[in-house]
Amino acid sequence: MKEYLKLQDKKTTREGFGEGLAELGEKYSNVVVLGGDITGSVMTSIFRDKFPDRFFSIGIAEQNATTIAVGMALSGKIPFFSSYSAFAAFRNADQLRVSVCYNNANVKIGGGHSGLTVGPDGATHQSLEEIALLRALPNMTLIVPCDYNETKKATIAVGEMIGPAYIRFGRPKVALFTTEDTPFEIGKAEIFRDGDDVAIIACGSMVWVALEAAKHLYNDHNINARVINNHTIKPIDSLTIETAARECKCIVTAEEHQINGGLGSAVAEVVVKSYPVPMEFIGVNDTFGTSGEPEELLEKFDLTWQNIYNNCLKVIKRK
Amino acid sequence: MNEFLQFDNITFENKKHSISELKSISLEIRRDIIKMLALAKSGHSGGPLGLADFMAALFFDNYMKYDSSNPNLPSRDRFVLSAGHLVPVLYSILARAGYFPIQELSTLRKYGSRLQGHPGLDTELPGIETSSGSLGQGISIAVGMAMSDKLISKNSRKVFSLTGDGELQEGTVWEAAMCASNYKLNNLCWIIDNNDCQIDGRVKDVMSIYPIDEKFKAFGFNTIEIDGHNFEEIRTALNFFEENSKSSSKPTAIILKTFMGMGVSFMKDKYQWHGNPPSIEQAEQALKELI
Ligand SMILES: Cc1ncc(C[n+]2csc(CCOP(=O)(O)OP(=O)(O)O)c2C)c(N)n1
Numbered sequence: 001m002k003e004y005l006k007l008q009d010k011k012t013t014r015e016g017f018g019e020g021l022a023e024l025g026e027k028y029s030n031v032v033v034l035g036g037d038i039t040g041s042v043m044t045s046i047f048r049d050k051f052p053d054r055f056f057s058i059g060i061a062e063q064n065a066t067t068i069a070v071g072m073a074l075s076g077k078i079p080f081f082s083s084y085s086a087f088a089a090f091r092n093a094d095q096l097r098v099s100v101c102y103n104n105a106n107v108k109i110g111g112g113h114s115g116l117t118v119g120p121d122g123a124t125h126q127s128l129e130e131i132a133l134l135r136a137l138p139n140m141t142l143i144v145p146c147d148y149n150e151t152k153k154a155t156i157a158v159g160e161m162i163g164p165a166y167i168r169f170g171r172p173k174v175a176l177f178t179t180e181d182t183p184f185e186i187g188k189a190e191i192f193r194d195g196d197d198v199a200i201i202a203c204g205s206m207v208w209v210a211l212e213a214a215k216h217l218y219n220d221h222n223i224n225a226r227v228i229n230n231h232t233i234k235p236i237d238s239l240t241i242e243t244a245a246r247e248c249k250c251i252v253t254a255e256e257h258q259i260n261g262g263l264g265s266a267v268a269e270v271v272v273k274s275y276p277v278p279m280e281f282i283g284v285n286d287t288f289g290t291s292g293e294p295e296e297l298l299e300k301f302d303l304t305w306q307n308i309y310n311n312c313l314k315v316i317k318r319k
Numbered sequence: 320m321n322e323f324l325q326f327d328n329i330t331f332e333n334k335k336h337s338i339s340e341l342k343s344i345s346l347e348i349r350r351d352i353i354k355m356l357a358l359a360k361s362g363h364s365g366g367p368l369g370l371a372d373f374m375a376a377l378f379f380d381n382y383m384k385y386d387s388s389n390p391n392l393p394s395r396d397r398f399v400l401s402a403g404h405l406v407p408v409l410y411s412i413l414a415r416a417g418y419f420p421i422q423e424l425s426t427l428r429k430y431g432s433r434l435q436g437h438p439g440l441d442t443e444l445p446g447i448e449t450s451s452g453s454l455g456q457g458i459s460i461a462v463g464m465a466m467s468d469k470l471i472s473k474n475s476r477k478v479f480s481l482t483g484d485g486e487l488q489e490g491t492v493w494e495a496a497m498c499a500s501n502y503k504l505n506n507l508c509w510i511i512d513n514n515d516c517q518i519d520g521r522v523k524d525v526m527s528i529y530p531i532d533e534k535f536k537a538f539g540f541n542t543i544e545i546d547g548h549n550f551e552e553i554r555t556a557l558n559f560f561e562e563n564s565k566s567s568s569k570p571t572a573i574i575l576k577t578f579m580g581m582g583v584s585f586m587k588d589k590y591q592w593h594g595n596p597p598s599i600e601q602a603e604q605a606l607k608e609l610i
Contacts, residue, residue, distance in 0.1 A: 037488075087453060120436045122439060123435065291428030291430065292429065
């Protein structure tokens with residue numbers, strides 16, 4: 001594990017979003033936030049309380065909020081709209097496509113409570129398909145940060161870039177293991193652990209799980225896994241992925257998302273074109289989620305270090 | 320398990336009840352809601368408690384036609400819960416109507432349960448007509464069912480659908496309203512739970528949807544606004560729909576004035592109870608009030 005990583009605590013990624021947004025508000029007077037009735041859950045409430053004049057409650061109206069954001073962006077503001085990822089990417093998909101992306105409008109979306117780990121709310125609220133949808137949109141930048149610190153950095157970074165962007169984050173506390181010193185640059189995947197026996201490419205909360213798998217692979221089998229934090233799904237860092245394919249000669253991807261169309265698909269598109277090697281994909285396999293506790297669901301849906309570990313052993317044999 | 324969180328096995332019939340009987344039915348429903356939520360340790364308490372009275376009358380005072388031993392009876396009336404997060408009240412009603420074992424209420428929101436956090440057709444729980452949970456969609460599904468019944472099958476089934484008041488902020492809700500009157504869906508009864516609470520606060524502060532009554536009138540509905548905790552008024556409203564379904568060409572909107580958390584003093588009219596379960600201690604206290 002790189003020296004700039006250190007397991008400190010457990011903390012939610014949504015706090016990183018909320019605090020990053022408040023920092024942006026401090027720095028730029030044209031940052032505005034639109035609320036979709038769940039401002040406490042997605043923590044835009046921090047910005048609202050600090051800058052009430054630049055916060056607008058739109059109600060439960062994700063389509064309207066998205067297009068209102070476009071109007072504000074076309075008037076020189078930097079609007080952020082945030083809701084649960086299930087409704088901030090899908091309910092407004094047409095608005096995102098035509099009004100946000102085709103206009104190349106400077107609109108930022110925060111998709112909270114993503115993935116299985118929203119837990120007991122069940123399938124309707126467990127968004128597992130946004131990566132597939134959003135990475136198909138021209139002009140869109142899509143980031144899935146791995147912990148609290150990185151979500152905060154990513155939030156500030158998307159505020160400072162020009163163009164449409166979506167940040168996907170979650171509800172529960174997850175490992176906080178990046179630090180102030182951990183590099184973060186949009187579009188640049190970061191190697192969190194060196195190795196050349198197998199590459200594990202992950203995003204979001206699965207990055208820490210991948211590091212766990214790598215530790216066990218080394219302890220049990222002397223296998224050196226390269227762990228890549230692929231936080232930016234779009235634009236994808238082709239160079240880092242191609243280099244991993246060339247040097248490790250096999251790849252496992254891991255994401256809290258459908259396998260269909262997700263991070264794994266994005267990586268495979270690069271690999272197949274540049275340097276084909278065997279791959280295994282870890283994610284939700286073409287099924288909806290269900291009610292349960294977050295940890296329980298990750299286990300039932302095989303999003304565990306053990307499954308990454310087993311798939312690394314399997315893919316190494318296919319080299 | 321704490322004794323006070325156990326469920327008795329009483330079921331209710333769908334026949335004309337006295338008002339005092341309806342009151343005791345709705346108390347039972349409220350107790351179920353508190354127990355389910357306390358056991359689940361997550362979920363929505365406030366909205367379901369506010370709807371216990373109306374739902375008790377709708378299902379147990381001979382207004383809807385259904386047969387719990389034959390949930391897919393082709394001639395049944397249908398109830399579509401558009402505000403999927405309110406499902407604890409529906410689970411309690413369905414169990415007490417005999418659709419599934421009452422003891423299953425204790426599994427709400429647990430892994431493997433048929434009682435999902437938001438209703439899912441995938442678990443095949445008897446009595447659930449559609450999945451819902453993404454606000455604003457259920458009412459359009461109800462419009463589709465009413466169109467199918469009235470315009471294609473030409474039968475006399477009725478469709479009841481319930482939305483929240485915050486839910487009315489979703490634009491597609493008004494597309495559904497437009498369509499319902501355009502196709503003269505007098506077989507559709509749209510119930511609006513007007514507790515003026517949503518997650519971020521009062522509906523009038525988050526994004527006003529008032530006046531509700533005049534909006535629905537302008538969209539071509541017969542409307543009636545009632546106290547959603549008064550059984551006489553609930554009966555008047557359901558009879559109003561019954562009458563309209565025969566003599567009017569318009570769909571009906573029933574606007575229920577309710578209190579979130581009704582029945583439990585420390586929850587009543589507090590939007591903070593929209594999406595929280597009671598702790599075990601709070602549940603014990605609530606159950607003492609619900610007798
Ligand atoms: C499309 C969509 N957006 C957001 C949510 C999250 N959400 C669930 S309930 C709710 C508030 C609903 O308010 P209301 O309809 O008044 O119901 P009540 O608060 O009375 O239970 C919100 C925003 C959702 N379920 N679906």
